[in-house]
Amino acid sequence: MEKEKKFKPSKDLPLGFVDRQEKELLTRDFIISNIKEVMIKYGFQYLETPSFEYTDSIGKFLPDKERPDQGVFSFKDEKNWLSLRYDLTAPLARYIAKNYLEIPKPFKRYQLGTVWRNEKPGPGRFREFLQFDADYVGTQNLQADAELCVLISEILERCGLTKDDYTVKISSRRFTKELFDELKIQPGEQSAVTLRALDKLDRLGWEEVRKILTKGREDKSGDFTKGADLNEEQIKVLERKIKEKKPSTSDILEIMKIFEAYNFTNYQYDPSVIRGLEYYTGPIFEVNLNFEVKNSKGKTIQFGSIGGGGRYDNLVNNFGNLDCPATGISIGLDRLVYALMQKKEYNIKSNKPVVICVFNKENIKDYIGILKKLREANISSEVYPGEGNLKKQMQYANKIGSPAVILYGEDEIKYGKPTLRNLKSGEESKIEIENLPNEIKKIL
RNA sequence: GCAGCUGUAGCUCAGUUGGUUAGAGCACUAGUUUGUGGAACUAGGGGUCGGUGGUUCGAGCCCACCCAGCUGUACCA
Incomplete structure (x- = not known):
């Protein structure tokens, strides 16, 4: 009798998805319990929104609206495109717009939830991950921005990190906007390329960034990145200003004053912090870890930031004529868990029977x-x-x-x-x- | 997306200038011990050699294309 070829289902996981073991989950639970305690203490409301949204509702900033499955996971039902949320901010804006008349103003909410991104995973980066977001909606008061930084620090320190282990970097979109206006850098493409180049400063160093600011840069593998075509004079001023670690914009100065009142010192003004280009309008923050993180093979990896955020005063307005300034911060929990598990052993009780x-x-x-x-x-x-x-x-x-x-x-x-x-x-x-x-x- | 590298057992890998029935360690199962785990020993199961086509008497090995993964890079809300 001939042996029949049997169909064997694959044991592999889809690229960028992982099984998570108990040790990791317990560490994550520990962090989450700290987050909840801090958020209650700071007076935030707990909110949950669904995993799926209409693509239109959260897709304002998707790279290609005609093909909503680029970057996000999407499908079309009988009538509409639906997408798995790719962050918690866009759904929040949708929630605010929908419930605008009922919610208190200002509105403070925090949220924990899985988000999905249909893009290439990297070390410590997956296509499905857990995010924590805290946002202030409906206020221009910069105390909100300041308090987000303070609150993130409190969470990290509760989780066992010391002041040496992390830094909150702050900057302002206003700084680059004023500087670009002054240098006559064209809004749109030229401005975007310049911002992206500056964002790479800590990773590539000024010499490499300079190449992107002029004609372009070829990396080790031979790939070429198109440059911003700035002239020497523009670059000279840019270099001087970006390396100047003294804040000049009024928003940052005010935030620093508030930090002082909180006796919060573990921050750093860094104008090269850029974050996403699309919706930030004012102060921006980024949380970085200062200790080494190793991958599964024991190699030290460039870990990057574990979170960040900033002010997005126009996002809610996209849903209609709602004047609703907002500011928020988010943390990639799985990455924090990954780093924390290496940093120290927690006394996490895992009772075996x-x-x-x-x-x-x-x-x-x-x-x-x-x-x-x-x-x-x-x-x-x-x-x-x-x-x-x-x-x-x-x-x-x-x-x-x-x-x-x-x-x-x-x-x-x-x-x-x-x-x-x-x-x-x-x-x-x-x-x-x-x-x-x-x-x-x-x-x- | 672009570029380079890599695909052999669940995992980590070996496999000679192309030559019989493709190996090892770890893991797994059973036994040595039917009342004792972590150690040792013995035996066993497990592979369409990433896929398809080609060259050849003969391909895990050579060639072409495809697919997948890794690394870098780009984009990243």
């Missing part, structure tokens, strides 16, 4: 009796859920990281005293059933 071994199914009542006692005492426990001999059960307990097993076979049942085996030390002792919870707690 005590395993009650089964010698004879006839005695199941005894096993479940012990199980109920342990669970009443809030001890994670289980009667061995599989089938097999004692050796197999021990191997199982060892593999799941169980702290102890309970052996209750013929010999023990005769005297009503189970054997408790500590799996870390290998020690065994016979214990009265009533005392089991207490003895086990000593091991945990």
